Every structure is written in C-alpha cells, then in structure tokens.
Amino acid sequence: MRKPHFRFASTVSLLNELNRDMPRLLGYDEAGGKQNFKTWQAKARKKLRGLLGFLPVKVTDPKSWLLETEQREGFTREQWALESPLGDHILLYRLVPRLAKGPKGILLALHGHGLYGADFVAGVNLGRPGEQEMLDQCNYDYGVQFAERGWLVYAPCQRGFNQRNDQGIPFKDVLPGQVIDPNDPSAPTGCSCLDINSRAILLGTTDIGLRVQDAVHLVSWIKSRPEERKLPLGCVGLSGGGHTTELLAAVDTRIKAASIQGYFCYWSDQIMDVTHCNCNYVPHLLRYFEQDDVCGLICPRPLLVTTATEDGVAPVKSFRKAYRALKQTYRDQGVEKNLDQDIFEGEHEFSGRKAFKFFDKHLATGLLA
C-alpha cells in the first residue's frame, strides 16, 4: 500500500487547524445574538461565569482594614486589606483625589503581569530592580494618572502577583542594581499563574476566574460603602489587567464603562497560535466564545479598546479583525458610538490618548468632567 504523507508532529498545528474550523457554540453570530440580543447575553453570561469557575462564596460581608495612608501630590494613597470571597485577603490601594467637590466617579485600575503588581498602577516606586524600567516602558502608573484627573481609584493586587505571589515577594533576592529584562526567558516571571491555574482547573475553577471573582467581590464592597455606592463605576486595565477588565465587565453589569488596554484581539491569534501565560487558558473557552463574543456582553455599555503597533500581546492585525466584528455587534444594537479604539505607535503600554476623555465623556458624574 502506498504510504500517506505521515504527520507525526505537530499536535499544536493540528489543534490550530481544529480551532480554525470550530464554530463558537455561544458566539454572537452563531447563537443568534443579533436577533435576540438580551436572551443571548443572559445565556452567554451564565456560560462564561461557569467556564471561569467561580467558587462558592464563603465571605459575603467582608471585613476590611486600612493599613497605611500616604499624602501624595493631589491625592491620598491608602493601602487596605480586604477579606476575599474565599476567606484570604486582597491587598489593595485606594487613591483618593483631594478635590472640593468629590470625585468624578470610581475606577478599578487593574494591573497586568510584571514585577510589582498593583504597586506600579498605584505609583509605589521603591527603586527596586527593574521597577523604573517597567514603569517607563508600560506607562504603568495609570491609577495615579486617573487620580490626578479627579477619579477615586481602586487598584487591587491580583492573585498570583507581588504580595499575593505563591513564591513569596518576587525578586527579593535580586542583586541591588540588577535590571530584570522581561524579555529574558530565564528571568523570574514575577507571577505564580502556572502554579495556580494548574491546580485551579483540578477544582473546576481557573486562575483568571478567581481574579474576576475577587474583582466582582471588590465591586460589591465598594457598593456597600455609603459614600461611594452612588458614584458611577468603571474599569481599566493593561495586559493581564485588560484580561480581567474584559471578563469582569462581561459578567458584571455594574461596570458602566471599560477600557481594555493591550489585550483585546482574537484568542486564536494570541494564546492558541502562540503559547502565552497559563492564566489565559480557560477550559472549553474557544468552544463557546472568541473575544469579540465576550466583549459583546459589555455592549451597549461604553468600551474603549487599545493596542500599539508593536504590541506583542494584542497584535494589531488580530486587534483590527476582532474590532471590526465587535463594531458590527455595537452597530447591530444601535450603539455604534459606544465603542471606540485607540491604535497608537508604540509597544505594550497604557495609553491615555483617548482613555481620559473616554471616561470623562461616558462615566463622569458631570461635576468635574
């Protein structure tokens, strides 16, 4: 018998081929989202929460502790500990602008991967190895930048990073003055995503699901604070922070406007075609959704997505394709103006080119915008 052209490798290529031909079972187009938008959203949101694997909540009335207060120029930076829904503790920064009239509203500012987690976003710069480089490279102190513009900012440390890293405080053993190159594959990763996600999926949950569950819990806590419950609430995040922002806004409609920075594109190009950090891998995800479908759950709420020409996490070609699909969803639902994009010359970094005006326009109370 004539031998076929054997393919002993590669399984990754095979999986990519299978993915290309796979319909998304709860995709906006595939599941009739255009015609029955609210029904589709309800069904898809429920499925997404299930895939993320929220665990049974142990703490519904969390205790909190104010740990530190520091006066900065134009705002006060507080550090808090908050009981998580599962009984451990969330470390978070609360940046309170010093204003006569009160803040414009509240923004959750979520950090991505990187050496010092929420410290970057909250502007805590202790001169640690690689700290200034990363701040400059990613324009990473966006929590501060929003506080300086009149927003009350919450910047929680996400699970697996910095103070919540399973491997201890990262880089404490790095030599003084040693610069960490984030592009060096042998450099410490600064996160325990692989450790967490490997175990989490055994329990039917996921690393990112636990982060989103923490964020939902934080929103509930903010909404329980009498002086804050009526303020409009939005969310912004870069990279892994954009990932959490996207999923949080998709499942929690209390987020009234969102900006996903350096993350939005197609998962098929971002984490299927290339190997990415393990916290991105949610069992069964691509059988049901691509990113434009998940972001369709944010519609009709205002959404700004951003990427840079040289961004390797949200490649611009894939970003443009996913944006066109998502724009069609917003157009179908008659709210085209509520979706905007910001593509800029640069690398993987936060962009305020449109973000500051976006939140002023779509979220601010009007007192100060």
Ligand SMILES: [Zn+2]
């Ligand atoms: Zn990760």
